[in-house]
Amino acid sequence: MASKSVFKRIIDREIPADIVYEDGDCLAFRDINPQSPVHVVLIPKKEIADFQSVTTEDEAILGKLLMAVPRIAASLGLNNGFRLVLNNGRDAGQEVKHLHFHILAGRPFGWPPG
Ligand code: AMP
Numbered sequence: 011m012a013s014k015s016v017f018k019r020i021i022d023r024e025i026p027a028d029i030v031y032e033d034g035d036c037l038a039f040r041d042i043n044p045q046s047p048v049h050v051v052l053i054p055k056k057e058i059a060d061f062q063s064v065t066t067e068d069e070a071i072l073g074k075l076l077m078a079v080p081r082i083a084a085s086l087g088l089n090n091g092f093r094l095v096l097n098n099g100r101d102a103g104q105e106v107k108h109l110h111f112h113i114l115a116g117r118p119f120g121w122p123p124g
Pocket residue numbers: 016025027039040041042043044051096097103104105106107
């Protein structure tokens with residue numbers, strides 16, 4: 011059996027994380043290597059490797075993830091805005107094969123992204 015991803019281990023409480031939001035389908039925690047003053051990783055509890063792996067069964071979960079974003083932003087006081095990033099696949103630099111959003115805030119961000 012393939013070994014658990016680091017995010018699955020966080021879901022299963024096998025390794026600690028600084029959790030900022032949780033509901034039945036979603037979990038959000040502070041990134042261990044923050045790229046901005048606020049850097050939160052938001053994941054589905056269901057193990058979905060990437061966007062190509064999403065099925066129509068996952069529609070509700072994707073909706074819940076997106077609906078969690080403004081709640082998390084409000085709870086963290088991100089009143090000056092935030093950037094929502096999803097690295098999908100090798101060229102985008104996806105390291106953890108468990109679908110996730112990055113919520114980045116606390117500094118200005120350039121465009122186009124690097
Ligand atoms: P990505 O490159 O989009 O796959 O992002 C994976 C993110 O997970 C990186 O920003 C890592 O710093 C973060 N990360 C990896 N392990 C942990 C961990 N144990 N706790 C919190 N964040 C983590």
